[in-house]
Structures are given as structure tokens and as C-alpha cells.
Amino acid sequence: MHTTLDKDFWSNRYQAQDTGWDAGSITTPIKAYVDQLEDKHLKILVPGAGNSHEAEYLHQQGFTNVTVIDIVQAPLDNLKSRSPDFPEAHLLQGDFFELVGQYDLIIEQTFFCALNPSLRESYVQKVKSLLKPEGKLVGVLFCNVFLDRTEPPFGATEQQHQEYFLPHFIAKHFASCYNSIAPRQGAEWFICLIND
Numbered sequence: 001m002h003t004t005l006d007k008d009f010w011s012n013r014y015q016a017q018d019t020g021w022d023a024g025s026i027t028t029p030i031k032a033y034v035d036q037l038e039d040k041h042l043k044i045l046v047p048g049a050g051n052s053h054e055a056e057y058l059h060q061q062g063f064t065n066v067t068v069i070d071i072v073q074a075p076l077d078n079l080k081s082r083s084p085d086f087p088e089a090h091l092l093q094g095d096f097f098e099l100v101g102q103y104d105l106i107i108e109q110t111f112f113c114a115l116n117p118s119l120r121e122s123y124v125q126k127v128k129s130l131l132k133p134e135g136k137l138v139g140v141l142f143c144n145v146f147l148d149r150t151e152p153p154f155g156a157t158e159q160q161h162q163e164y165f166l167p168h169f170i171a172k173h174f175a176s177c178y179n180s181i182a183p184r185q186g187a188e189w190f191i192c193l194i195n196d
């Protein structure tokens with residue numbers, strides 16, 4: 001039986017400062033990907049963004065159209081206090097599954113694994129609906145670790161990830177991550193999936 005992973009669950013985690021997932025800065029695989037992007041006007045979404053060091057970095061680097069969404073307000077306030085000029089209208093408190101929009105790039109990090117596994121198909125369909133044609137889902141997934149847990153993070157096997165994602169995207173990159181942050185080395189896959 002999984003814990004109910006609702007707004008209260010996540011809110012309590014932030015209140016208790018029980019946020020072990022927070023790397024404290026943009027992680028190396030996502031930084032390496034962002035650093036090679038040339039178009040600063042890409043419409044970028046970070047779902048389940050948390051304190052969103054990724055969005056902060058993107059903003060600092062001059063990306064002009066970065067939106068974050070989180071079901072809890074507190075981490076959005078934290079981002080705003082670190083980056084006071086981050087556009088208010090791009091800080092969305094709400095449920096990712098109710099978001100409407102069209103993005104060029106969605107960045108995934110410890111959001112897929114934070115969801116009840118019963119929502120994985122819905123996540124894939126929602127990501128697809130939020131991506132423009134040929135838009136990309138890019139980021140990291142816990143692979144072959146954190147299996148059979150009752151609380152997040154929920155990992156998945158390589159085969160499960162293939163079954164969730166590959167029927168719906170063209171995989172530009174879907175492989176073991178070589179530049180994970182130290183605590184996640186050997187535990188992540190890096191994905192760059194193009195909306196099919």
C-alpha cells in the first residue's frame with residue numbers, strides 16, 4: 001500500500017525540511033544539457049519543481065520562458081526569494097495533471113519517481129499533451145534502484161521505463177547517465193525523448 005501522495009504529504013515534507021531529494025543546486029546531467037542549448041527563448045516547463053535549482057539556473061543563464069509548477073507553494077516561495085526577478089506568472093502552484101499549455105522542453109528530475117506508480121501512464125500522456133510536436137522530455141530517471149518501496153522515490157527497471165516511454169517518444173538518448181551527482185552515480189538514466 002502506498003502513502004497518499006497528496007498536497008498535504010508534500011507540504012509536510014517541506015515543513016519538516018525532510019527534503020532529501022533536493023540536490024542544493026542544479027544537478028550535473030541537467031546542467032550539461034542546458035549548457036549546450038542555444039535558443040534562450042525555448043518554452044521550458046519544470047514539473048514537480050520543488051525548490052527548482054534547475055529553473056533558477058535557467059533563469060540566471062538568460063532563458064526567458066521558464067515555468068515551474070509544484071503542488072506546494074513553499075518551494076515556489078523559496079525560488080522567488082532566491083531569484084526575486086523570476087516572473088511571478090511562471091511560478092505555478094497547482095497539480096501538474098491539471099496544467100494546460102504547450103512547451104518546447106520539459107525537464108524531469110525526481111518527479112516521475114515521486115508519483116504513485118499507478119500514475120505513470122497518466123504522466124506520460126500528460127507530458128505528451130504538454131509538449132509541442134517534436135518537443136522534448138529531458139532529464140534523469142532512477143533506474144533499477146528504489147524498487148518495491150512504499151514511499152517515494154519509486155524506481156523502475158530499465159524494461160519498465162522502456163515500456164512506459166518508448167511507445168510514445170523517439171528516443172534521442174535513453175541510457176545510463178555518466179555524469180550523475182555523486183550520491184546518484186549508477187542509479188540514473190539520462191533521457192532525451194522527442195514527442196512523436
Ligand SMILES: C[S@@+](CC[C@H](N)C(=O)[O-])C[C@H]1O[C@@H](n2cnc3c(N)ncnc32)[C@H](O)[C@@H]1O
Nearest residue numbers: 010021022048049050070071095096109110114
Ligand atoms: C521528490 S520532489 C522533487 C523536487 C524537484 N524536482 C527536485 O529535483 O528537487 C517531488 C515534488 O513534486 C511535487 N508534486 C507532487 N505531486 C505533484 C503534482 N501532482 N503536481 C505538481 N507537483 C507535484 C512535490 O510537492 C515535490 O515538490
